[in-house]
Amino acid sequence: MDYGIEDxxxxxxxxxxxxxxxxxxGKLRALIREMLQTKAKRQVLDLSALEFxxxxxxxxxxxxxxxxxxxxxLLILRAAAGQVKRVLTVAQLNKIVAIED
Amino acid sequence: xxxxxDSPQVLENxxxxxxxxxxxxxxxxxxxxxxxxxxxIEMAEDGNDALARMDQFRPDMILLDLMMPNLDGFEMxxxxxxxxxxKDLPVLVQSSLNRAEDRAKxxxxxxxxxxxxxxNAVELLARVRIHLQNRALLHDLRLFRERTETELALARKxxxxxxxxxxxxxxxxxxxxxxxxxxxxxxxxxGGDFWDLRIDGRGRAVVTMVxxxxxxxxxxxxxxxxxxxxxQMDFTDFSPAAFLATVNKRLCALLPSGQFATMLAGVVDLxxxxxVYASAGSTxxxxxxxxxxxxxxxxxxxxxxxLLPSATYEERSAPLPEGGRLFLYSDGAIEIPVGGDVLxxxxxxxxxAARIGETDDRRFLDGLLDALRATGPIDDDLTALVLTRTG
Numbered sequence: 073m074d075y076g077i078e079d080x081x082x083x084x085x086x087x088x089x090x091x092x093x094x095x096x097x098g099k100l101r102a103l104i105r106e107m108l109q110t111k112a113k114r115q116v117l118d119l120s121a122l123e124f125x126x127x128x129x130x131x132x133x134x135x136x137x138x139x140x141x142x143x144x145x146l147l148i149l150r151a152a153a154g155q156v157k158r159v160l161t162v163a164q165l166n167k168i169v170a171i172e173d
Numbered sequence: 174x175x176x177x178x179d180s181p182q183v184l185e186n187x188x189x190x191x192x193x194x195x196x197x198x199x200x201x202x203x204x205x206x207x208x209x210x211x212x213x214i215e216m217a218e219d220g221n222d223a224l225a226r227m228d229q230f231r232p233d234m235i236l237l238d239l240m241m242p243n244l245d246g247f248e249m250x251x252x253x254x255x256x257x258x259x260k261d262l263p264v265l266v267q268s269s270l271n272r273a274e275d276r277a278k279x280x281x282x283x284x285x286x287x288x289x290x291x292x293n294a295v296e297l298l299a300r301v302r303i304h305l306q307n308r309a310l311l312h313d314l315r316l317f318r319e320r321t322e323t324e325l326a327l328a329r330k331x332x333x334x335x336x337x338x339x340x341x342x343x344x345x346x347x348x349x350x351x352x353x354x355x356x357x358x359x360x361x362x363x364g365g366d367f368w369d370l371r372i373d374g375r376g377r378a379v380v381t382m383v384x385x386x387x388x389x390x391x392x393x394x395x396x397x398x399x400x401x402x403x404x405q406m407d408f409t410d411f412s413p414a415a416f417l418a419t420v421n422k423r424l425c426a427l428l429p430s431g432q433f434a435t436m437l438a439g440v441v442d443l444x445x446x447x448x449v450y451a452s453a454g455s456t457x458x459x460x461x462x463x464x465x466x467x468x469x470x471x472x473x474x475x476x477x478x479x480l481l482p483s484a485t486y487e488e489r490s491a492p493l494p495e496g497g498r499l500f501l502y503s504d505g506a507i508e509i510p511v512g513g514d515v516l517x518x519x520x521x522x523x524x525x526a527a528r529i530g531e532t533d534d535r536r537f538l539d540g541l542l543d544a545l546r547a548t549g550p551i552d553d554d555l556t557a558l559v560l561t562r563t564g
Contacts, residue, residue, distance in 0.1 A: 127386035163454035
């Protein structure tokens, strides 16, 4: 997995690319730290270029949600497609994370 | 790790063999090593003499001359390396040959390091110390790995013991009219998958299958937690949705942030000819009746366990007539990469359809698993079970 951050006025948009799995733990930790340092309240993870997420990857997204909420930021998962979208849907994660198309 | 590899003990406890045909050289090296703190030193006059002393002295290191009568240093080194017991032994060549070709030849014969004569005492001792430290570290690492492997193997046996035994499954089949055949393969020694078959107070077969996020030791420990929770649950009149809601509450209190589990819990209702189940984000169960050409993929949306204490679960059901079958699997089976995507449930369903007439459980599952392995690498825990209504 790799990512690019775009810091806008209203929201920070992080575009995730590739596969988000068990092995990306360190990278996602670093990303969360970067997101915590930005000003915007809305922290958007753009998942349109994410090809695959496994259960550990979902776990890391949930940790990100919690870390944002601890500092009064809002995590939004945006534009998931393919396998990623199917996983988010079957796990009904919209019940605990903001999900946008 | 009692011996700190950088402590003086490394030299004190080390056993060093000096191989040189020149008596003056041997004694020079002996004095030098003793001055450096080495206490256990053996002397050999040529390659043959050294090889003869190996098993008794069991050196941690050899200082080897190259030009010797009978068996020279090159040949001795080659013979030494042919014995697996000595393949990692540090061999420090000390020779008056100092051409690049000689060095290359010595390394090709299996030497670890090379110093040229005349010997510089400080340099030689420094090299001896480094090689002995490396060897002590390697030894510690090897012991640590062996212990870890032993413990993991033990933990794996314990985890397998949580699963129903073949005797227990036969007993349950006689009581409930449901036969189960399972495949359980963690991706490493331990995994986060777990399944169980029980009988409820109404004599119905209850099947549960869980997949904790991640894999390895952390996920495996959670399967033990879940087993303990299961032992305390009420199975008098099994309700899948209530069961998941209760387990979820318990796991919410136990699991750290970022960990969760997907789970399917269901009961085979013979009178209603249905499989009644609830899902916490599990894979979609597949069901078929005798004569069907392909399996039906049942719904499985639901919040995974351990995320939200107030979560509730939907009770669903699917037809399961006599002779009908149910196939459950962990996500390892559908996350196999295929081109740019993954196999996913429809891909797995078509593999099931291809052998849907195979009534022998073992042949059915083995055939399916072979097809999965042929599709791509499986790098997650993989559990698959086929349940058949025999009564």
